[in-house]
Amino acid sequence: MNYNKFKELVSDGKLEVGSLWNGDPRKNHIIKHFGEKHKIGFFESIHKLCMRAALEDEETFNELYRQKLIVIRNVETNEEFRAQSAIVSSFDLDDFYEGIKKL
Secondary structure, X not given: OHHHHHHHHHHOOOEEEEEOOOXXXXXXXXXXXXXXXXXXXXXXXXXHHHHHHHOOOHHHHHHHHHOOOEEEEEOOOOOEXXXXXXXXXXXXXXXXXXXXXXX
């Protein structure tokens, strides 16, 4: 239910998904996995892949968020939601979903 609320807010233009991909080679296996799962486009950048894939299914969104590869921005307030701690847990996602309930 929370993921559906997130997608609804993105489609309404209240939230935006941004990419935090910085070329870190430790994340290459994750990018490769999502490139295969979500069929990266011929001219699609890694940034665009991360943003698009986050909106295609909840499992992908959760993993991209946990891996600190995406950031969510509230368009009206410029508040950003991103994984903060070094060890990202389901609590970080719970905090994100709790934060968007107010929107």
